[in-house]
Amino acid sequence: MLVMNIEKFSFTYPGAEAPSLKNITLPIEKNKITSLIGPSGCGKSTLLRSMNRIHDLYPGNTYDGKIDLLNETTGEYDDILAIKKENDFIQLRQKVGMIFQKPTPFPMSIFDNVAYGLKISGIKNKTELKDRVEEALKGSALWKEVHDRLNKSAMGLSGGQQQRLCIARAVAVKPEVLLFDEPTSALDPISTSAIEELIVELRNDISIAIVTHNMQQASRISDYTAFMYLGDLIEFDKTEHIFLNPKEQQTEDYITGRFG
C-alpha cells in the first residue's frame, strides 16, 4: 500500500530557467523506508521539500503534476499540491514531518522542545503532555540519557542527542510520514548508527523517505531506493535490486563510485 504517490511531478524555483525536477514519478510505500540517492544538486532535497510543501514558505515556486497523500481515515488519496489555505498546510505538516541536515533544537528546554508540536496542535493537559513527551523520548532512544534533565536547555546536548531530540519532537505529533534530509551528515559514526537504528525502529509506525549521500546507509536501512540525476528520476526499485543489479548504466556508475 502507498502512503504517498508522486506522479509526473515537476518543480521550478522562482526565477530559474529550467525546472529542478522533471516529470518525477515515485511511489512511497507505507511503513517502508525509501531512500533518495544521487549526486549533489540532482534535486533530492527539492523533491523531499515538496512532500510537505515547506517550499511554500518562500513565494514563487511552480509545481506541476500530482503528489497524493493517503488519508488514513477515509482510505482515499488527496493531492497535496492543491493545498492553498494555511490550516490545510498545518494539517499536512502534522501528517508529514521533517528532519533536517543539522540538528535544530529550539532555544528552550528539552521537555518544551518535544512538547512543542503537541502544544501548538492544541494539547494543553499537563499529564497528557508529559506522557506524550516521555513516549516520544523513549521511542527515540533518548529517554535514558535525558529523563533527569528535561528542564535543562536543549542546547546543552551533544550533536547526536540533539538530532535524536529533533526526531522525538517530530515523532511526538504522531506523523504518518517522516522526511529525513541527510539526517546524519553532521554526526560522528556512533551517533550515525544510533540514528540509523532509530529510523529502522520507526518504520513500524511511520513511513519514511530519507535523502542520503552515504551509499552504505541507503543499502543498510532502506527497503526501496530511488536514484536521481540532474532533476530526473533515473531508476526506482527495491534496494537490493538497485545495489546488486541496477538496470541503468548511470545507476551502476554512481553506486560503484565511477561517476563523472
Added chain:
Amino acid sequence: MEKLFQKISFSSATLVFIILLGIFITLFNTALPAINEFGLHFIVNPAWNKEVPITTPQAKSVKKVSDDSEVVNPDDYSDDDGMIMQDEDDTPTKTIYGGLVPLVGTILSTLIALLFAMPIAMGIAIFLAEIAPKNISSFVGGAIELLAAIPSIIFGMWGLYYFAPIVANLFGGFQVSLLTAGLVLGVMILPFMAAITRDSMNTTPDILKESAYALGATKFEVIKDVIFPYSKVGIIGSIILSLGRALGETMAVAFLIGSVFELPHKITDPTISIPVALANNFGEASGLGMSSLFYLALILFVMSFAVISFAKFFFLRKAN
C-alpha cells in the same frame, strides 16, 4: 617589527582606558566642591540655584563654634564668590543646588521614549524580517536607516513646530512638556531600535524556522517561540543601546522639555533633563553652580556607563 606593532596596538588600547579614566577623574575633581557641600543629598534635593538662609543659631547644635569658624574661613570657599551673601535683613544666605529635577526629567523622558518606541520598533522589525516581501523589506529598511541618521536638532525643530501642538491638543497641558520630549525622543530612537532588532531577528537560521513550520507552526508561533527567543539577546541589547542614546540626547529634548527646574506633577508638565540643564546653564555658571553642573554630568556619565556596560555584558554573553 612585530613587537613594535604589538606595542603600538597595546598602547592605543590602553589610551582608550586612559581617556575614559581621565574624563571620570576631571569630572569628579571639578564636581568635588559640590559633592563635599551637598553629598548624596544632591540627588534627592529638588532645589536648584536657590538662596536659603545659613542655618539659624537655634537649630545649631553643640558644634556651633566650629561651624561658624568654617563660614568665616575664606580658604574653604575661595573658589566661590556667590556663596556667602548678606541679604537685606542681615540674615546670611547661601545658594544651594540639587539634582533631583533634571535627574527625574532624564529618567522619565527616557522611560516615555522607551515605552513608546519599543512596541512600534518590534512591530516594524517583525514586519521587515518576517512579513514583508524582500524588495519592500529592503526599501523600507533603507528608509529606516536614513531616518536613524537625521541630526537630532531637526527632530527638535520638527517636534516643537508640528508635533508639540498635536500632543497638547490630545493630552492637554503645555506644548513643551515631559510628554512631548519623551515622545519625540521615542520617535528618534525608534529607527535605531527597529534596525538592530531586525538585524538580530535575521540571524535566526532558516533551518530553525523551517523546523518549527515543519511541525505545523503558524507564522505567529514561529515568531513568538523561535525567532524571539533566539534573538532575545540582540533585541535586549538594542533596547539598552537605545536607552543609552535617549539618556544623553540634548538638542531634541532642549527644544521640547520646557527647561524649567520644576518637578513635573503630570507628564504634560514642563521640566528639565540633565543634558539640557548642562547645555543651558554652562555659559553663566561659576563657582559652586559650575561644580554642581559637573556633579550632574558625573551622574549622567555613571548612568550611561552603567547602561552601556550592561548592554556589553549581554552582547558578550551572546558571543559565548
